[in-house]
Structure formats: structure tokens, C-alpha cells
Amino acid sequence: MTQYDVRPATEFESAQIKDLIHLVGINPSGLDWKRFLVAVDESGQVLGCGQIKPHGKDILELASIAVVPQFQGQGIARAIMERLLAQSPRPLYLMCIAHNGPMYEKFGFQTIEYKDMPKYFQRISKLFSVAKAVRRTEEDLLVMKLG
Template structure:
């Protein structure tokens, strides 16, 4: 892994965060720079980002984990996820494509069924299934939970 600095995002990072998140086609909503941490190269290029969101029902979500394509496979997502998990309350939730379930299992997350989801996640996953059905993309969305510290 090349050298990098991990730090809370600043307002000036917002544009780079939005560009990276949009380019990876993950959920582009709810991007509050105040909730993000970023990893940046010595040249101050943003390498990776992620945030923890708190929803109106009180549930907490780790979200917007994204790494620049040229920096993937070097443990950058792990660094971001571990740092966010250090300060986040439990239970901690996330939403991801089915294929990424294996990645998050490495951090103690497990998939939960609709009846065990907080209201926010139940609503969003119902909506996502509907959108997916309409788009016929065939992807499945997982809601996962972590209780461990």
C-alpha cells in the first residue's frame, strides 16, 4: 500500500467525494461531508472515502465506502471501514450489493431479514427491490448488521 493520510473530510473535499461516489454508482444521496473520513495520497489526491450516517429512526449506517479504481486491492477499504467502525455505535448497519456481503462479513457484519431491520432499512430495501424489479437488473441488496466492537 502506498503512503496515505487518513483524516476527517473538510468542506473543500466535498466535490472529490461526490465525484468518486457517483463514479462508482453507489447510493449518491445523503453525502454530508461532515460525516466522512478520507484517505489521501502525499500529493493530496483523495484515494478513498466513507461515512457513518444516523437516520431519523436512530439507526446508524456505515455508507459510501469507495476507493479509486487504481488504488483497489491494497487494503484501502479495510482502513476506512475499520476507522469508521472504531467510533460508530452498535448495532451498526449497512446496505450493499449481494456480491459484497463476503467483504463485510470480514468485519463482523451479518445479513438481516426484513422483519429484523430498523424502519429506515425496511423501507429502503423494499423500495430498492421495487426499483430493481422495474429495471430488471437482477441485483439483490443486502442489509447487514454488526453488533461486535
Template sequence: MQTEEIRLRPARPEDQIIIRRLVCQARLNPFDLHWSRFQVIEAGEQVVGVGQIRHHGDGTRELASLVVDPAWRGRGLGSILVRALMAQEPGPLYLVCRRELEGFYQRFGFQRISGQEMPPRFRWIDRMARLFGRSWIVMRWVP
């Protein structure tokens, strides 16, 4: 059982490598990972969780790149990151996730939306996911 102190903080430039590593290991979208948009969780000296808000050119905001190191999952760190990222945005916030995570994000007020409710960018992602047989869904949080 780890006893390191857990701390949430905005990312710093030196976190870029671990952000990329965690996101790639989790096989999430490896693009658009600039450290300046991330919040991270440290356990002792080690970054064990990351997540960001992407600001898209069409004005939409996306909660993305949420990853907790496998050794640290199931202890509430992912929830801390989601709440922190939501707190820094006025909303609405969108996200794209695998279907099995719908319940996890519902806890924070995100709701799955249909194609008609999606901004064009997310409708396109949704179409591509269907085309490639992926079970991804789009969710939205409106404060």
C-alpha cells in the same frame, strides 16, 4: 506502482468535491454527503478513498458512501476505512450493499439481516430494492 504515503484522516470542507465525485462515479446514493461525517484516505496529496457514517432521524447509524478510487482498489484501503468508521461508533451499524459485497463486509463482523430484523427505514429500502429488481442486501454489525 505508486509509492505515495497513505494517510487516514477526518474529511475537511475542501474534500466535499472529491467526495461527491468518487461517490457519483461509483453510482452510489448521491444524497446526504456532508464532508463532516466522512473519513478519507490520502495517497500523497490526493484523496483516493472515502466513507461516512450517516446519522438518521430514527437513531439508526449507517456505514455508507464507501468508495476507493479504481486505481487504488485491492490494497486494503477500503478495509482501513471500514475499520476506522466502525471504531468511531458504539454500534449497532447498518449498511446497504450489493449482494456480491456480503463477504467483504462479513470480514468485519457485519451479518446480513432479514426484513423482520430491519428497522423500518431499512425495511423500506429493502422493499424498494426488491420492487426495482435490485440485488441489494441489508447488513448489521452489533459489537
């Protein structure tokens, strides 16, 4: 098993965080390193990351959960999420592609309906539906809530 520490990111790791988010192909906006936790190995490589992203005053989103492909399946995302969840107020929201829903259910998140979403997530959800129709992809976007 790979040895790593989970800790707050430093400015020095900002580029590695952005590279990882691009590598795994998830939302590349709002990547301020100051909000991030990172899993870092002995050589200083960022193996995984995640953040709690605020939208306005009241809405908090668990976001940017990513692990370098070679290091997936070793509990790194779990270690990052447990730390983030331990320090975050509730409720906490997230958005994910449907196939990742079961992972977040393990942490207590539940899918919510459009009418129960804060406005921010309703907007994204609508945009996604349009994009989905255009691209003809099958995967749905889930908005999930904890607490």
C-alpha cells in the same frame, strides 16, 4: 504500495468525495463532508472515503465506502472501515449489493431479514424490490448489521 493518510475530511474535499461516489456509482444522497473519513495521498488526492450516516436518533449506517478504481485492492477500504468502526456505537447497519456482502462479513456484519430491519431499511428494501422487478437485474440488496 501507495502512501496515504486516513483522517476526517475537510470542506475542501467535499467535491472530491462527491466525484468519487459518482465515479463508482453508489448512493449519491447524504454526502455531508463533515461525517466523512478520507484516505488522502501526498498530493492531496482523495483515494477513498466512507462515513457513518445517522437516520433519525437511533439508526446508524456505515455508508459511502468507495475507493478510486486504480487504488482498489490495496487495503484502503479496510483502513477506512477499521477507523469508522472503532469510533462508532453499535448497532451499525449497512446496505450493499449482494456481491459486496462477503467483504462486510470480514468485519463482522451479518445479513438480516426484512422483519429485523429498522423501518428505514425496510422502506429502501421494498423500493429496491420494485426497481429490481422493473430493471430485471439479478443482484439482491442486502441489509447487514454489526453488534
